[in-house]
Amino acid sequence: MQALGARRAFLRSSFPCSRSSSSWKALGNCRAPSIVRLGRRGVGAIRSMAYEDDVRLAIKAVSLASRLCQAVQRKLVANETQAKADQSPVTVADYGSQALVSWVLERELPPGTFHLIAEEDSEDLRAEDGSEMLKRITQLVNETIAADGSFGSTVLSEDDVLTAISRGDSPGGPSGRYWVLDPIDGTRGFVRGDQYAVALGLLDNGEVVAGVLGCPNLPLASIAANGAASDDKAVGCVFAASRGAGTVMQSMDGSREAQRVYVSSVDDSKLAAFCESFEAAHSKQGLTANIARILGVSAPPIRIDSQAKYGAMARGDAVIYLRFPHAGYREKIWDHAAGLIVITEAGGEVFDAAGKPLDFSMGRFLDLEKGIIATNPSLRSAVLAAVQTAIKEEESALKGVSPL
Numbered sequence: 342m343q344a345l346g347a348r349r350a351f352l353r354s355s356f357p358c359s360r361s362s363s364s365w366k367a368l369g370n371c372r373a374p375s376i377v378r379l380g381r382r383g384v385g386a387i388r389s390m391a392y393e394d395d396v397r398l399a400i401k402a403v404s405l406a407s408r409l410c411q412a413v414q415r416k417l418v419a420n421e422t423q424a425k426a427d428q429s430p431v432t433v434a435d436y437g438s439q440a441l442v443s444w445v446l447e448r449e450l451p452p453g454t455f456h457l458i459a460e461e462d463s464e465d466l467r468a469e470d471g472s473e474m475l476k477r478i479t480q481l482v483n484e485t486i487a488a489d490g491s492f493g494s495t496v497l498s499e500d501d502v503l504t505a506i507s508r509g510d511s512p513g514g515p516s517g518r519y520w521v522l523d524p525i526d527g528t529r530g531f532v533r534g535d536q537y538a539v540a541l542g543l544l545d546n547g548e549v550v551a552g553v554l555g556c557p558n559l560p561l562a563s564i565a566a567n568g569a570a571s572d573d574k575a576v577g578c579v580f581a582a583s584r585g586a587g588t589v590m591q592s593m594d595g596s597r598e599a600q601r602v603y604v605s606s607v608d609d610s611k612l613a614a615f616c617e618s619f620e621a622a623h624s625k626q627g628l629t630a631n632i633a634r635i636l637g638v639s640a641p642p643i644r645i646d647s648q649a650k651y652g653a654m655a656r657g658d659a660v661i662y663l664r665f666p667h668a669g670y671r672e673k674i675w676d677h678a679a680g681l682i683v684i685t686e687a688g689g690e691v692f693d694a695a696g697k698p699l700d701f702s703m704g705r706f707l708d709l710e711k712g713i714i715a716t717n718p719s720l721r722s723a724v725l726a727a728v729q730t731a732i733k734e735e736e737s738a739l740k741g742v743s744p745l
């Protein structure tokens with residue numbers, strides 16, 4: 342286990358420009374552009390410094406895991422995907438990503454301080470018919486570590502991989518520090534060859550204080566609400582945020598400078614594009630169409646898998662995010678922790694259908710009223726009112742009575 346000094350040295354070697362800076366400029370890019378504005382001073386700046394090393398470490402872990410996912414997505418084969426008990430898919434990349442992030446965090450954090458709440462568990466891999474998959478995952482993890490080059494000649498055994506994955510079983514709760522991981526958010530998008538995200542958040546006493554979203558397939562250029570394609574075809578974004586320090590976006594391959602991003606300031610709902618799940622099975626697209634109608638939104642929905650939506654919204658591609666799972670679905674904290682802080686530190690607000698903030702202090706699940714909504718402060722009341730009207734209309738239609 343490493344001392345804090347050694348840990349700092351590792352972080353500096355991972356992010357060569359971080360030597361002297363305590364600002365967001367240090368996040369993986371030497372030449373920060375003029376649009377990187379720190380803006381906040383005093384308490385905000387002090388608070389942001391509290392999580393600076395955590396964010397840097399999270400970026401390192403998420404970037405490594407994203408590389409593993411990219412390698413798998415390029416040549417995804419059918420026997421690398423399984424169905425879980427709830428019929429959702431899981432791939433070697435979900436497991437590999439979780440193993441890598443867990444292993445890196447455990448290795449770099451001070452002894453005894455690492456607690457992880459993550460989506461996957463190792464049960465199926467420990468079963469007899471999981472052994473081929475475990476072998477493949479271990480190979481992928483070791484190839485990714487070797488290609489990165491910053492961990493010496495480390496080679497993980499199958500047992501190391503199982504241990505790293507199993508570490509994600511923390512129950513969470515209202516006190517203490519917990520890392521929260523969705524190793525691949527949007528596995529259906531990943532398998533389809535579309536959008537997905539590696540989502541890593543940090544909870545401190547039940548509140549999200551930092552988050553990093555790796556979105557390997559998200560275009561660096563904004564997604565136009567009218568569907569028009571940009572000339573800039575580069576993809577691969579990392580969004581990073583921590584309390585009081587704002588949200589930055591940088592390119593995954595490090596070729597472009599980090600820039601501070603902000604949610605849209607559009608305050609006329611008729612001009613506000615909204616984003617939602619690509620999968621109709623994940624969110625009620627009929628309900629969201631009705632919310633859009635009430636708000637007078639004319640642009641078609643921007644449909645993207647995963648928390649990549651939160652990243653896209655944080656930089657202003659869409660002004661509203663609407664998520665209304667079908668009856669019986671329970672939201673998990675790893676599906677929203679990183680995305681929430683990426684949006685809020687970019688100036689947005691995230692709340693449920695009762696207008697309440699999301700509560701991350703209750704363990705692995707979110708207990709909320711009927712849906713998740715994000716928008717900017719100017720549109721909050723109008724969007725919430727439209728959501729509540731549309732839900733009433735839906736309930737009345739189900740009961741077969743008029744809402745009036």
Ligand SMILES: Nc1ncnc2c1ncn2[C@@H]1O[C@H](COP(=O)(O)O)[C@@H](O)[C@H]1OP(=O)(O)O
Pocket residue numbers: 429460523525526527528529617618619620622623624645646647648666667670676
């Ligand atoms: N039946 C379901 N309803 C809602 N969300 C689901 C359902 N099944 C899986 N999910 C999760 O929804 C998220 C995808 O979000 P979106 O619909 O916005 O793309 C993922 O976190 C996905 O889990 P997973 O992380 O396993 O992919």
Ligand SMILES: [Mg+2]
Pocket residue numbers: 429430431460528
């Ligand atoms: Mg899943």
Ligand SMILES: [Mg+2]
Pocket residue numbers: 523525526527675676
């Ligand atoms: Mg998910």
Ligand SMILES: [Mg+2]
Pocket residue numbers: 435460523524525526527528
């Ligand atoms: Mg997942």
